[in-house]
Amino acid sequence: MKNVLLLIAFLFSFSFSQEVVVSKDKAEKLGIKTTAVKYKEIFITKTYPAVVNENPTLSYSVSSSVDGIVENLYVKQGDTVKKGQVLLTVYSPKIADIQANIEMAKVKVDTARQVLEREEMLYKEEVIPYVRYYNAKIEYQKAVGELNALRRILSSYGEIKGNSVVLRSKVNGFVADLKAIKGSPVSLGQEIMYIHSHERLWVIAQLPFQDAQNLKIGQKVYIKTPLGKKVEGILTYISHDIDPKTKRNDVRIVVNNVGDLLKPNLFVDVEIPVSSMKGLVVPSSSVFRENGKDYCFVKTGNKFVLREVQVGSRDDKEAVVLSGIKEGEEVVYSRVIFLRSSVFGGGGE
Incomplete structure (x- = not known):
């Protein structure tokens, strides 16, 4: 009830002009917030239809x-x-055979090692000639080589457990x-x-040839789902050919599918920055349309002054204003509806 009375008092504080007087305390209670007009570089985006595909590399x-x-x-x-x-x-009989051969090869290595150790001792004691010790050494090395060869064959089949x-x-x-x-x-x-794997998916969009020429591999783009969610992607490929039917360029975007928002064969929109410009930028929520014209409210002291503005481009976050405001001025971006209702009495476009 208190908030309703506050709103009524606020509305009556306007005397049918293009200025609304609100104290700082009332503005805070009503949730009216402002931000400074900024001059900065912005990117002009275009939206194209696209379809989600599987990533064949995954x-x-x-x-x-x-x-x-x-x-x-x-x-x-x-x-x-x-x-x-x-x-x-x-289970593979072939793997079982290799495993059996490995076990026999191990026995052969152990036997050859024992013979070599005995022959080496006898040779050092000058009981046998060197050639006999040498032959034992060759037999041992041969047995080890055969065992290692069998192990390499086994490992070539991948991870092995038993047979x-x-x-x-x-x-x-x-x-x-x-x-x-x-x-x-x-x-x-x-x-x-x-x-x-849907961790990373491909999004394929078709662009007019002239728009595709302005793109760069590695640039960021945004994919908008049918539910209005936005996902960031990276442009990874621009086709070298023109589709003979559509006369357009295919471009491929790789997307990390966070939250599993995308599915193969889903139709989406792709927002791609095609150019940039510098200008005065305000939140999109600051600008509203009434009677075919665009307006915003500028704060001056404890007054909120209605200004007609000319908007160059706009998305769901920011709007570029070509005229009507100056850099550094404070514009309302929250609870604009209260001020708008005071001036125009509701409705609007």
């Missing part, structure tokens, strides 16, 4: 490095997975197109599942 096909059988399957279709998480293990190949996710993402179940036979290179 999504990938999971396949086995060897023929075998799905021993354990730890995920199902649609599951979210983390980078490094175990997806499945594949199975362990397959982990290479990215953060989710499981799509799962094509196997526990016990399924798989062959070398056969796709078992597909992992989609």
Whole structure:
């Protein structure tokens, strides 16, 4: 009730002129706030339709490095997975054979080592000739070489646990197109599942040729979702060809999909700075339109004076004012509706 009376008193303090007198205390209680008009460089943006695509450098096909059988399957279709998480293990008779050969090679190395140690001792005691010691040394080195060769072959199949190949996710993402179940036979290179990653996505926009010429690789752009959310992206590619149907240039933007706001095949708008200029800048909330004209309120002492202004460009944050105000003047950007209602009585455009 107190706030209502305060507002009524405030409205009656205006005497049907283009000035509204409000004390500092009342202005604070009403939430009227001001900011200084600034002269600075601003970027002129244009908006283009675009579509979200998967990033093929992150999504990938999971396949086995060897023929075998799905021993354990730890995920199902649609599951979210983390980078490094175990997806499945594949038992392979071939891996089992290599493991068995490694065990035999280890025994051979141990035997050759024992022979070498004995022959070395006998040689030092001048019981046997050097050639016998040398041959034992060669046999030991040969056994070690065979063991190391088998281990290299085993490691070429990836991560091994027992007689199975362990397959982990290479990215953060989710499981799509799962094509196997526990016990399924798989062959070398056969796709078992597909992992989609939406951490970073591509946004593809089509620009007129003349607009694309002003762009630079690495510049920041903004993607606006259908829900009005904005996501920052980086321009990474400008097509060297013109689309024969649309006569436009494709450009690619890479976006860190924070909050999972974007999905592949989603239609979005891309806001791209195409030029820059210097001018007087105020918050967009400071400027309002009434009877086909743009206005703002300028604070002078305890008065708020209505000013007609000419707006050059405007987005949801800032407006460029070409005339009507000066650098350093204080303009109202919060609770403008109170002052506007006092002058025009509500309504407006």
